[in-house]
Amino acid sequence: MSTLQDHNETGALLNESAGRLFASVLDREIREAQLGEWPEARWRQVEDAGFALALVREEAGGFGVDPAEAVGLLRIAGSHAAPVPLAETMLANRLLTEAGFEAAPGPATIAPVTGTAAFSLARQGAGWRVRGSASGVPWARHAKVIAALADHDGKPWMIRLDRRRADIAPNASLAGLPSDVVKLDAELSDDDVRPAPSRWTCESLTAAGAALRVAEMAGALERVLEMTVTYANERVQFGKPIGKQQAVQQLLAVLAGQVAACGGAAAIAGAAFDALDILPIAAAKVRAGEAVSIAAPIAHQVHGAIGFTEEHRLHFFTRRLWTWRDEFGPERHWSAILGRRAIAAGADGLWPFVTSFGAAQEAR
Amino acid sequence: MTYFTFPNAPLLPEAEKLRGEVRAFLAEELRSVPAHVRAASWSGFDADFSRRMGERGWIGMTWPKQYGGHERSSLERYVVLEEMLAAGAPVAAHWIADRQSGPLLLRFGTEEQRRSVLPKIAAGELYCCIGMSEPDSGSDLAAVRTRAEPVDGGFRVNGTKLWTTYGHRAQYMLLFCRTSGGPGDRHKGTSQLLVDLTLPGITIRPIADLSGAKHFNEVVFEDVLVPASALIGEEGNGWHQVTSELAYERSGPERFLSSFVLFAELIRVLQRYPSEHATVAVGRLIAHFVVLRQLSRGVAWLLQNGANPALEAAIVKDLGALVEQEMPDVVRSLVEIEPDAEHTQELMRTLHYIVLAAPSFSLRGGTREILRGIIARGLGLR
Numbered sequence: 001m002s003t004l005q006d007h008n009e010t011g012a013l014l015n016e017s018a019g020r021l022f023a024s025v026l027d028r029e030i031r032e033a034q035l036g037e038w039p040e041a042r043w044r045q046v047e048d049a050g051f052a053l054a055l056v057r058e059e060a061g062g063f064g065v066d067p068a069e070a071v072g073l074l075r076i077a078g079s080h081a082a083p084v085p086l087a088e089t090m091l092a093n094r095l096l097t098e099a100g101f102e103a104a105p106g107p108a109t110i111a112p113v114t115g116t117a118a119f120s121l122a123r124q125g126a127g128w129r130v131r132g133s134a135s136g137v138p139w140a141r142h143a144k145v146i147a148a149l150a151d152h153d154g155k156p157w158m159i160r161l162d163r164r165r166a167d168i169a170p171n172a173s174l175a176g177l178p179s180d181v182v183k184l185d186a187e188l189s190d191d192d193v194r195p196a197p198s199r200w201t202c203e204s205l206t207a208a209g210a211a212l213r214v215a216e217m218a219g220a221l222e223r224v225l226e227m228t229v230t231y232a233n234e235r236v237q238f239g240k241p242i243g244k245q246q247a248v249q250q251l252l253a254v255l256a257g258q259v260a261a262c263g264g265a266a267a268i269a270g271a272a273f274d275a276l277d278i279l280p281i282a283a284a285k286v287r288a289g290e291a292v293s294i295a296a297p298i299a300h301q302v303h304g305a306i307g308f309t310e311e312h313r314l315h316f317f318t319r320r321l322w323t324w325r326d327e328f329g330p331e332r333h334w335s336a337i338l339g340r341r342a343i344a345a346g347a348d349g350l351w352p353f354v355t356s357f358g359a360a361q362e363a364r
Numbered sequence: 365m366t367y368f369t370f371p372n373a374p375l376l377p378e379a380e381k382l383r384g385e386v387r388a389f390l391a392e393e394l395r396s397v398p399a400h401v402r403a404a405s406w407s408g409f410d411a412d413f414s415r416r417m418g419e420r421g422w423i424g425m426t427w428p429k430q431y432g433g434h435e436r437s438s439l440e441r442y443v444v445l446e447e448m449l450a451a452g453a454p455v456a457a458h459w460i461a462d463r464q465s466g467p468l469l470l471r472f473g474t475e476e477q478r479r480s481v482l483p484k485i486a487a488g489e490l491y492c493c494i495g496m497s498e499p500d501s502g503s504d505l506a507a508v509r510t511r512a513e514p515v516d517g518g519f520r521v522n523g524t525k526l527w528t529t530y531g532h533r534a535q536y537m538l539l540f541c542r543t544s545g546g547p548g549d550r551h552k553g554t555s556q557l558l559v560d561l562t563l564p565g566i567t568i569r570p571i572a573d574l575s576g577a578k579h580f581n582e583v584v585f586e587d588v589l590v591p592a593s594a595l596i597g598e599e600g601n602g603w604h605q606v607t608s609e610l611a612y613e614r615s616g617p618e619r620f621l622s623s624f625v626l627f628a629e630l631i632r633v634l635q636r637y638p639s640e641h642a643t644v645a646v647g648r649l650i651a652h653f654v655v656l657r658q659l660s661r662g663v664a665w666l667l668q669n670g671a672n673p674a675l676e677a678a679i680v681k682d683l684g685a686l687v688e689q690e691m692p693d694v695v696r697s698l699v700e701i702e703p704d705a706e707h708t709q710e711l712m713r714t715l716h717y718i719v720l721a722a723p724s725f726s727l728r729g730g731t732r733e734i735l736r737g738i739i740a741r742g743l744g745l746r
Contacts (some may be wrong), residue, residue, distance in 0.1 A: 222366075225367070225743075229367075229743050229744065229745065232745065233744070233745065243745045244745070244746075246737075248745075249736070249737065249740035249745050249746065250733065250736045250737075250740070252739075252740055252743055252745060253682070253735075253736035253737070253739035253740050253743070254682075254736065256367065256368070256679065256739050256742075256743055257679050257682050257683050257739065260368060260370060260659060260676075260679045260683070261655050261656075261659070261683060263370060264370055264655045264656075264658040264659045264662070265651075265655050265658075267370070267372050267658060268654065268655065268658055271372070280654070282647075282651070283650060283651040283654040283655065284651075284654075284655070286647065286648055286651035287651040287652060287654070287655040290648070290651075331648065332644055334647065334651075335643075335644040335645075335646075335647030335648045335651065336640065336643050336644050336647055337647065338646070338647030338648075338650045338651060339638075339642070339643035339644055339645070339646035339647030339648075339650065340638075340643055340647075342631065342646050342647065342650050343631055343634055343635055343638045343642075343643060343646055345631075346631060346632070346635060347628040347629060347631045347632035347635070348628070350627065350628045350631050351447075351450040351451070351624065351628070352387075353650070354450075354650065354653050354654060354657065355383070355446075355657075357654045357657075358375055358657065358658075358661070
């Protein structure tokens with residue numbers, strides 16, 4: 001049993017090596033990934049560093065990293081637009097190992113991602129048959145394993161699916177990254193099918209993915225702020241840097257506020273991940289999405305025409321942000337869940353409802 | 365590159381225990397106070413309420429016991445503040461003294477000032493007002509004209525302070541003024557004085573706000589003789605002191621909870637027929653409050669650890685004022701009603717109050733533009 005201090009130290013080491021590894025990502029790699037190439041060399045480094053297992057519990061073969069710190073890895077990856085399925089693999093491995101499967105021997109992803117059941121599972125002879133279709137599955141075509149939830153007798157079951165068993169229709173997200181349709185009509189043996197641990201449902205899987213996306217969004221927004229401030233300090237018009245203009249300063253202050261809000265959201269989501277506390281994650285995803293909708297246009301406005309070009313790297317981040325705010329539930333999805341609970345709490349229960357968000361974190 | 369830090373404030377069991385006590389107290393105190401009155405929140409003045417707060421040890425909570433304080437953590441204090449605001453408790457009498465005047469005196473005041481003033485503030489019996497704004501000095505605080513001329517035994521003060529909230533009810537003003545040089549010297553030559561408002565030569569005139577309510581004032585000083593013992597800190601150090609006072613002023617949860625009573629009344633009405641559209645809008649506001657609380661508690665934690673979170677506080681206040689000011693329009697978009705001060709339904713009356721109060725949310729404690737200027741400076745742009 002490792003101590004809390006060990007957890008924190010492992011987390012700090014992991015964060016340090018992630019900073020180094022992802023800082024070396026080249027623009028060329030990011031562009032190649034967006035053209036559909038698999039970044040084998042970079043993925044090899046990510047696996048060798050152990051990041052793929054960062055969310056796996058110690059008793060299931062992980063290194064016992066504090067889950068909030070492990071989620072922090074994704075903030076770093078997001079701040080470098082790392083073109084690898086790290087969030088997806090981390091989550092898939094957590095899911096697989098909680099259900100008693102081995103972690104995936106390579107890149108992995110999860111399905112479905114929209115909060116509603118997409119696959120159905122039925123007994124067939126001594127084994128199983130799984131059928132269905134899920135869209136928007138990130139990185140599916142490059143995954144070795146898809147950790148999928150399928151419905152059987154009204155309950156979620158977990159499937160460890162060899163990607164070659166699926167029919168993959170490639171599609172791309174706004175960021176140009178794989179966001180594929182996974183169609184299944186396959187026989188499975190008992191070895192690949194288990195009842196899902198009780199807390200894993202299509203909704204909680206989507207929440208878990210949302211928590212990871214919020215971390216990536218916070219990292220990407222921090223980078224967008226840094227790039228935009230740097231540009232405003234360097235770009236000279238009317239004889240002085242545009243950042244000296246009050247109109248531009250006010251815009252950048254608004255941008256900074258949204259980056260701070262998204263950072264706060266990431267802290268909330270990171271703390272809520274381990275217990276799959278859905279409401280804090282919902283709040284975090286809603287606020288992070290709104291931050292993107294305000295911040296990205298400001299970054300583009302300040303960058304002017306050059307920031308609208310393919311050549312400039314701003315879109316590595318803004319296109320990812322526009323993708324991530326929608327993946328694993330857009331603002332409307334999570335707002336409705338929060339709103340229903342708030343209205344049910346009633347006028348006199350509204351404030352206790354708001355403060356219960358912090359209290360849940362304390363209990364852990 | 366990190367421009368700002370919002371730490372995760374820990375959740376203390378003693379703070380959550382305290383929350384229960386505060387809620388029980390407020391349920392009793394506010395039992396018969398309607399929402400449109402509670403909507404005034406930290407503009408609501410009730411001397412008896414403040415005294416009862418003092419009796420419970422909820423004013424001056426973090427101050428040393430020798431000055432009447434209770435040596436509790438800033439997070440426990442935060443719990444009391446946010447519970448008061450969310451419920452709409454009438455905290456105005458002691459609010460400014462507890463938030464900024466007391467901490468300023470603790471940090472810069474003389475031993476005599478601390479001993480004579482702080483225990484009474486903590487008891488909820490002594491109120492302070494802010495002496496910063498003037499007719500020609502609003503956002504540009506360094507343009508201060510009020511002059512305290514050093515004379516035998518003290519200072520002779522002449523000048524006018526403006527927008528002085530509850531100046532007509534406070535016993536003391538923390539006066540920011542010029543003790544040497546002229547307006548051209550800007551930050552140099554400024555000082556702060558602890559002024560007894562009963563001194564001869566002080567005239568306090570109320571100014572009605574756009575709703576007709578009278579909570580702020582014009583305070584005129586005509587040859588007012590203030591004793592030398594009133595000087596806070598060092599003569600000429602006023603700018604440094606007043607900016608740290610502003611950091612206390614901007615850091616609290618009152619910067620995003622001013623419309624919370626209206627939000628609760630909205631829920632009361634929506635509960636009958638919650639449309640999908642309304643549900644989504646409510647959920648979005650919940651997300652805002654949850655994240656603002658996370659950031660604001662982070663600022664409280666920075667203060668607890670002796671940091672100077674001026675930039676972080678400006679960010680929270682800027683984000684918070686947007687939500688506070690948006691609230692009446694969210695209500696109007698979800699429920700077809702008109703603000704009505706005489707209506708039988710509390711939502712109408714509360715909306716009436718908040719629509720008329722909302723312009724002040726991005727003015728008081730530093731205008732939105734000044735705060736964004738502070739943020740821009742934090743980004744290295746100025």
